[in-house]
Amino acid sequence: MIPASFDYFAPATLDEAFALLEKHGDEAKILAGGHSLIPMMKLRFAQPETLIDINNIPGLSYIKEEDGHLKIGAMTRESDLEHSDVIANKYPIFTDASKLIADPQVRNMGTIGGNLAHGDAANDHPAVMFALRASVVISGSGGSRTVPIDEFFYGFYTTAIQETEILTEITIPTPTGKTGNAYHKLERKVGDYATAGVAIQLSVDDDGVCTYAGIGLTNVNPTPMRAARSEEALLGSKLTESDIKAAAKFASEDCNPSADLRGDVDYKRAMVEVITRRMINKAISRL
Amino acid sequence: MKNEITITVNGEKHTAEVENRLLLVHLIRENLALTGTHIGCDTSNCGACTILVNGKSVKSCTILAVQANGKEISTVEGLSPGGELNALQEGFKENHGLHCGFCTPGMLMRATELLEQNPNPTEEEIRWGISGNLCRCTGYNNIVKAIQYASAKLRGVELPSTEPDFV
Known part of the structure; x- marks a missing residue:
């Protein structure tokens, strides 16, 4: 072709x-x-x-911690994220996600900026960005502007990037306190898009009370989505089994999957519930 | 809508004027007549077209030739310049790591980068490492053994048995 x-x-x-x-x-x-x-x-x-x-433009590929943020250059390859020590130690959610994105050869080419700018709800990084409350730096000849991830995705393949602009950086506020995160997607085979995917970021205080909850969902909605009601169910809770179950149930109710070869709507909702529960527990185990 | 590019393939420099839409795999196969690199699915799934660009394994059916301008490319033909099998090729031969052979060039090029990054991979790391390469003949077991054989040979440790598994 x-x-x-x-x-x-x-x-x-x-x-x-x-x-x-x-x-x-x-x-x-x-x-x-x-x-x-x-x-x-x-x-x-x-x-x-x-x-x-834009592959020949220097200075767009980096992973650095600066001013209370993790900053990732838009042209950072998936394989760079996969093999970064900073990422592996503090943000295993990226390592979880990178390993499941396509395959090693594709990850040698694919970039985090492209994954977001493509505006596809089936891509994996959007959910991670929702969980981490990331912002996206969009640049043009007049300068740069920073757009929170919640205002970035407009619809099918459309984002806040205007036709004269380029996505140049992703900034993620460094989580505070005891934090843990995790991502998993159910896929039929290596390289497939998610049947359903869930990204979780949690912080707790010394008493074990949840002070931060971020939950993003992959490929179960026309646009990448935040599971807001699930986050509220966890925030301020002690993350008991019943809190986790309630959050998982809300996620399965609030998403809006469409039936396709990967499964029907009921199946996908059921998978969202299961994966949300498991990923909250995995994030807790990493606190 | 053409551009002139210069690329180095298996150590040899080539300059060509190519159509912008020419895929790298077609440049390699048709313009350079290096037909060891195969075209399988043509949709970046199967890995038969895997080559190394600046040492990184990539799928040449999903890269434009113009993107390779100024880059160093290695194909399966470059693995044994003197005609002698290298450790990976020997591993595939000794362990029956191929039947029809269609996936083999891509497997070899992918495994080249894998062993470069991780000279002593676990079986799981090998299986994840070749997850972007499809083989419809072997069931992968002998390919995994072939890569383990090459890893041992390159590290200079005792070679694993090449006896087939009967289970």
């Missing part, structure tokens, strides 16, 4: 990339890892007139 013809630019700086975006407008697409975009182009689901390859 061969994509339709297109113009190709590989700018060396962000400013050059912004200038190209301003010139070509919505006929241009940004090429990051390319493992969502190129398959869509090969199937002719996408036929951009211009590709702007």
Whole structure:
């Protein structure tokens, strides 16, 4: 399968990339890892007139802790997240997720920024971002703006990124107190999208009372979603078995999955309940 | 809609004017006549087209040739330049790590990076490591044994038995 013809630019700086975006407008697409975009182009689901390859722009790939935040450059590869010590020690939720995203070769190409900018509810990082209450830095020729993840996803493949802008960084507030997190998705085979996936971030105080709860769901809603009622059920609780069960039940009720080859609606809701319960327990075990 | 690119493939430099939409796997197979790299699913699932770009294993059916400009590429042809099998190839031969052989070039290239990163992987790490490569013949057991054999050989420790498992 061969994509339709297109113009190709590989700018060396962000400013050059912004200038190209301003010139070509919505006929241009940004090429990051390319493992969502190129398959869509090969199937002719996408036929951009211009590709702007940002792989040669230095300074967009990093994982660093700074000013009370974990900052991840948009072009950081999934395999970099998978093998980062900072991530493995403090944010095992990313290690959980990275291991389940596609396969090793795809993770050598795929980027965290592309995973989010694609705006697909089937992708795994959005749920993790909801759990961690991340923000996304979106840059253009006029400067940068920071958008909370709750305001980032507009709808199917559409996000807050405007046609002259590029997602450049993900910032995550460093969790305080005793914290634990976990992610799991049920997949039919390696490389498949989630039948259902759940991301959990918890913090507790010295008395074991939950002071922070973040819960994101993968591929069980038209857009990536936060399980707000589940978070409320945990917040201020001692995370007893009945609190956990209530939170899991709310998540299964509040999501809005569609039936497909991965399962019918009832099955997916049941899986959301099971995985939510298990991931809360896993996050607790990591406190 | 063409661009000129220069790439190094198995140590040899090539310059070509290519259509922007040309996929890297087609450049390798058709322009350079290196047909060891296979096209299987053409949808980045099966791993038959796996090559190394700057040492990283990637699926060349889902990369544009223009993206490889300035990069170092290794294909299965580069594993045994003198015609002598390298440790991985020998492992596949000794352990019956292939039947039809279609997946083998991709398996070899993926396993090359795997052993580079992790010279002594556990069986589980090998199985996760080749999770992006499909084999419809072997049931994977002999491929895992082949990679374990290569790992032992490269580390200079005693080679595992190549007797087949009968269960």
